[in-house]
Amino acid sequence: MTPIQLTPRQKKIVEIVKRSGPITGELIAKEVNLTRATLRPDLAILTMSGILDARPRVGYFYSGKSAGSLLVEEIRRMRVKDLKSVPVVVREETSVYDAIVTLFVEDVGTLIVVSEGGFLEGVVSRKDLLKVTIGQNDVRQVPVNMAMTRMPNIIITTMDETIHLAAAKLIEHQVDALPVVRKIINDQGLEKLEVVGRITKSNITQLFVELGEDK
Amino acid sequence: MTPIQLTPRQKKIVEIVKRSGPITGELIAKEVNLTRATLRPDLAILTMSGILDARPRVGYFYSGKSAGSLLVEEIRRMRVKDLKSVPVVVREETSVYDAIVTLFVEDVGTLIVVSEGGFLEGVVSRKDLLKVTIGQNDVRQVPVNMAMTRMPNIIITTMDETIHLAAAKLIEHQVDALPVVRKIINDQGLEKLEVVGRITKSNITQLFVELGEDK
Numbered sequence: 199m200t201p202i203q204l205t206p207r208q209k210k211i212v213e214i215v216k217r218s219g220p221i222t223g224e225l226i227a228k229e230v231n232l233t234r235a236t237l238r239p240d241l242a243i244l245t246m247s248g249i250l251d252a253r254p255r256v257g258y259f260y261s262g263k264s265a266g267s268l269l270v271e272e273i274r275r276m277r278v279k280d281l282k283s284v285p286v287v288v289r290e291e292t293s294v295y296d297a298i299v300t301l302f303v304e305d306v307g308t309l310i311v312v313s314e315g316g317f318l319e320g321v322v323s324r325k326d327l328l329k330v331t332i333g334q335n336d337v338r339q340v341p342v343n344m345a346m347t348r349m350p351n352i353i354i355t356t357m358d359e360t361i362h363l364a365a366a367k368l369i370e371h372q373v374d375a376l377p378v379v380r381k382i383i384n385d386q387g388l389e390k391l392e393v394v395g396r397i398t399k400s401n402i403t404q405l406f407v408e409l410g411e412d413k
Numbered sequence: 414m415t416p417i418q419l420t421p422r423q424k425k426i427v428e429i430v431k432r433s434g435p436i437t438g439e440l441i442a443k444e445v446n447l448t449r450a451t452l453r454p455d456l457a458i459l460t461m462s463g464i465l466d467a468r469p470r471v472g473y474f475y476s477g478k479s480a481g482s483l484l485v486e487e488i489r490r491m492r493v494k495d496l497k498s499v500p501v502v503v504r505e506e507t508s509v510y511d512a513i514v515t516l517f518v519e520d521v522g523t524l525i526v527v528s529e530g531g532f533l534e535g536v537v538s539r540k541d542l543l544k545v546t547i548g549q550n551d552v553r554q555v556p557v558n559m560a561m562t563r564m565p566n567i568i569i570t571t572m573d574e575t576i577h578l579a580a581a582k583l584i585e586h587q588v589d590a591l592p593v594v595r596k597i598i599n600d601q602g603l604e605k606l607e608v609v610g611r612i613t614k615s616n617i618t619q620l621f622v623e624l625g626e627d628k
């Protein structure tokens with residue numbers, strides 16, 4: 199990842215600083231047989247792009263960052279609240295049949311199961327529903343809570359978590375979607391998880407497409 | 414996306430060039446009440462990062478690129494062959510029941526249906542399979558080709574297509590996976606599509622996670 203194409207001279211400077219840093223601008227200039235003034239724009243670019251660091255009375259040293267690592271920081275800065283979709287929810291007593299209909303009508307891959315007040319009870323995927331339908335069940339009689347994943351096995355995220363971490367959870371736990379929750383303490387002092395959104399592999403793919411577009 | 418943090422002075426210069434470009438360095442210097450020499454490092458950074466372009470005897474003009482657009486080029490350079498997974502395939506005569514079992518055993522979301530020789534015949538998703546199972550069908554009797562999408566409705570990709578374009582197809586056509594195909598002309602002079610891989614939203618999400626990791 200190199201968002202900035204360095205010139206051969208700039209690459210040479212990076213090599214010198216990697217090898218001999220911390221090193222003053224004067225000494226770098228001497229090594230490349232140019233004046234300090236000539237090098238000033240190059241050194242400015244290298245420090246502003248974060249490839250080199252400079253400290254007064256010490257000189258230049260190599261930050262260990264590639265030019266691409268600032269992009270990395272950008273990717274890691276985005277938050278779930280900037281990307282989340284609305285959650286598509288059903289109630290626990292919904293039948294598997296009605297849950298499947300909701301899946302098609304809302305055109306989603308994962309349903310979030312909630313209790314009254316919108317609190318997280320479960321998550322049900324297309325595979326969970328397929329498993330029930332190929333069993334010998336009457337899917338109009340079986341409630342969706344027979345097919346869903348429950349806490350503590352639901353992988354969740356929150357509004358302030360980074361999208362990068364949410365994406366890593368999707369991959370690590372091999373799920374297509376995470377409910378975005380807000381923690382609430384109810385009247386009895388119990389912690390409840392209010393469902394406020396969802397993050398899916400589609401969201402991440404969409405973001406990847408946007409990152410690659412010229413704006 | 415700004416891998417380079419511009420200083421307020423550099424931002425001001427960009428604004429001036431956006432408004433009045435093409436404009437000479439002298440005129441920019443005049444507008445900000447500084448000498449041409451003082452501005453030289455700023456102008457060097459802005460042109461080298463690709464934000465401004467400069468032409469001899471014309472002056473500076475705004476390139477329309479953000480500092481991030483070089484990253485954009487990096488994202489757009491990656492190819493399907495660098496990322497693809499192996500395809501998970503079934504034959505047309507496979508029953509819907511056996512297709513669902515394959516889905517669970519291979520732990521994938523989409524199956525690619527092939528004829529003898531591994532040529533593309535169809536694609537079948539979890540939703541396609543769900544639709545059959547909630548109908549009044551005996552899924553051990555129904556062949557998978559009754560549930561699959563066929564050409565010309567299958568969205569495909571090739572080894573040399575960019576991952577960015579493949580990701581855009583996933584989003585635009587709202588599918589979870591694309592078969593990666595190689596075009597073959599058979600003995601009869603007919604074009605056939607040999608299935609050589611698949612690209613999924615999981616692949617893109619995984620790539621996003623890797624892009625955000627410090628290497």
